[in-house]
Amino acid sequence: MKSFQELILALSDYWAGQGCVLQQPYDLEVGAGTMHPDTFLRVLGPEPWRVAYVQPSRRPADGRYGDNPFRLYKHNQFQVILKPSPLDVQQLYVQSLEAMGVDLAVHDLRFEEDNWEAPTLGAWGVGWQVMLDGMEISQFTYFQQAGGLELAPISCELTYGLERITMFLGLEKSIYDIRWVPDGVNYGQVRWQDEHEFSKYNFEIADVDFLRRQFDGYENESRRCLAAGIVLPAYECALKCSHLFNLLDARGAVSVTERVGVMKRVRDLAIACAREYLASRERLGFPLLPKGPDSPAAGAAGVEVARG
């Protein structure tokens, strides 16, 4: 049975072998791997792109002070983007399970309809939740729209819930019992204090007025960056706003009526960033587009242009 870090290594190795840029987690608080600019922004426009990375994902309201064996405020997603989606993407995914040590000769694998929608990102996609022996182990999504923009080519996003998969393959009774290191420290020894203290912070300590001031400040900063034509810093500020909204929500500081308005502010920023990013890539001449048969651009970032 693979430990937590062996799972990460196996997936990284496998997807690097499929021509993915092995990227690092985005160094900001995000709620999901989708919000990493290498997914949210790179799926826009015509440029091919393949990337894989682990993304620690913070969902303040899900925290349980380290008491609940199944729920975490911060879990790790393994995220893969294949753009354009190759016709054999399901097969590639199945092979990734085999790379993780899952012997499909003895398991039940099913793809059940589950469409994804993120209103705060102006994004939606069509796909499945992947069920292994009755347990959801991945989200499999063909992005159709992001930042309110229709996508072409289409990107396929694969998201693996690393803790859940490790736990499930070992049939462990608690997340905190899973091995992080083979024959070494377990997940609880690495992360319990983090879960406990941040649950307390998110639910009890975080200063609502301070969070609100930061939200307003980052929103303003994002707008200033957009006006200055620098989209990546603008997007970072938008991500900050998104996380601050989640924190305010966990603190119970957002009323039902206020909620719609705050979400719209985040959405407006995300959509503005998406549009500006696309424009900025166009100004750069879409550098990752293959220019011709011998163009160095096609392989510039280790990107393998789709074979299908």
Next chain:
Amino acid sequence: MDSTMQPQAGELLLEVRAEEIPARMLPGAVQELGTRLFEELMSRGLSPKTLDSAFTPRRLVLILRGLPSKEKDRTEEVLGPPVKNAFDAAGKPTAAVAAFAKKCDVAESDLRIVEAAKGKIGKTLRTFAAQLSRPAGEGATGGGEYLAATKSIIGRETVALLAELLPKILIALTWQKTMRWGAGTGPWVRPVHGVVALFEGKVVPFELLGIQAGCESAGHSTLSPKGFPVKGVEDYLAALASRSIVVFPAERKRLLLEGMTERARALGGTLVEDSGLLDKLVAICEIPGVLEGSFDSALCSLPREVLATSLRDHQSALTVEKDGQLLPVFLTVMDRPDDPAGRVRAGNEWVVAARLADAKFFFEKDRSVPLADRRAGLAKLTFQEKLGSYAEKSARLVELSVAMARAIDPGLVPDVTQAAEFLKVDLATDMVKEFTDLQGIVGGIYARAEGAPEAVWQAIYDQYRPAGAKDALPRGVVGQVTALADRLDTLAGFFGLGLIPTGSKDPFGLRRAALGVVRIALEGEAEFNLEAALGVAFGLLREKLPVKGVVESGASVPSPSVSPAHRKAFDQLVEFLRDRLTHVLGERGFAYDEVAAAMGADGGVLDFRGIAARAAALQSARQEPDFAIVAQAAKRIANITKGSEAFTFTGASCSLEAEVALWRASDKLHEEIVAAKANRDFVAALSAVGRLASPLEIFFRDVMVMDPDERLKQNRIALLQSIQTEILWLADLSQVVIERSA
């Protein structure tokens, strides 16, 4: 090779392999595929002997047998140029004639002259030869005269036709949601991976979304993924069977049901059947393997509804019962024939254990706070932005329910009050947040556990009933009163805000709510005065609803509590409810005109029971010979009195015998209708009306209503008006369609 494996004459095999198609869309898609192809073939005279459709999550399959290999040869009438363009001033054919003959592949001498209008060929006027022999100029400019030809069409090969039809039909299938993939291919439901299209064993050549149709299929995606060649239908079915794939959904359903029933028996209980869930399981597997699992028997202390819902919603699993209790086991599907390492069972049990532990946690947490202490939480839950919180809705429910109960039986008031107060409390529980489908049921279970009277907890438990046309009503009159009040409040609120369902859009489920109102009104244990209740409902919402526009001074209101500004919404809602009633009565086998006549009665627009009883009386009475005469007369009366002012009848002004006879008869009718009104005896009222047949018939034969003497005319109209008033209490008989006997 076995000769039965060879393709048969006239067989078509179509298999489209795609990535997993959503379960909810599969049955409709193969149905549409089969119907569309069948219609297209039939319209070309190609009738297959049998048509079977099948699906798995990764396949859409059609199998046709006995399909002719070629369309029939046939002829087609073709319209040519107008005669005035086809012949010159000298009467000689122009170049247009030769071109038309060539286009139709006939000799010029085979052409003929026809009448035609708007592109449609009418009768043949003369032959081409006859046209040529006409004197120059005559008829050559005749409007509406055209050349026409009979063109012979050689029937096409079926395979060529299929190559054209199949991709067209497949691409146009309707899906609830489509997608694009790759460079932007699509839209379709999911990416396509392979197409097998064989007619009599030969490939039907076409392309679907970048995939070329051929003769190669593939097995199960993880157990037998390798491709294999297909010769024909029997060969295909055998190849799937050898890979344990059952392509016909009805067969998968039978196997699953048999397998689960047998497992349940082996476990010492019986399967709790759930056909809807079974249909879902059928649509998520190619191989119908039955998976059995168990969980900690201590969890059986959870309410049965919670256990069953968690297993159904989270694990798509069925339950097993014994002596009314659930056993700590579940049955679901695995897309494989067996579980050789026990991993599938272990995995499913692991997930179920985690899910049920969650449910137990919520249950115990909920039970630690009495329902009465949770009521405060409803103030934080929004029912609708403008209509306020659930606490406000609950307060309205109490008042409305009590007003309704008081009118039925004041003894109901204590139970109805308690039920209404607690009706919505479970929305503030963790269990309902987790399992929204259990709204009401959870509240009922908790109230029962806290020792609430049976009528009260059942009212809470049953509040969302009836969920549809066939679902049971809430048990008992307390539950029926509160369920009605809940729906009337919702309907009045949304209509008052102008949020009225249009077309297929009904985001707030108002049609279902209205159907519930109609069914409870028709079938409930008590007679509910809907009109009064609706007046109270609008009155309670008075401060919540907008006051828009100018209110006509002196606008009548249905009830003093309803603001004149809400009169329009009130009327719209009455119409909406009456539409639902029309629909329900139609479904119950009443003819359209019976319903229309009963709905047209002048006896309370929301007296739904009365309307239904009138329709029933009409349905049986219309067989009587007198009925047709009366209905005929009613139409005549309606025509005569239409738009006429009301006149006063005086017996002294009657001059003719038939007039006097009708007057006597109408006096008698009046007495009989008064008696029928008291007993709401519509059958008696109808026979009384029937007795008017003969005097009416004689009246219309012998008396001229529109007499030149204005005084006589007005008196006769007045007599008919008074009869009309009596009949209208029963029904608007002028709506009844009279079939004339041959």
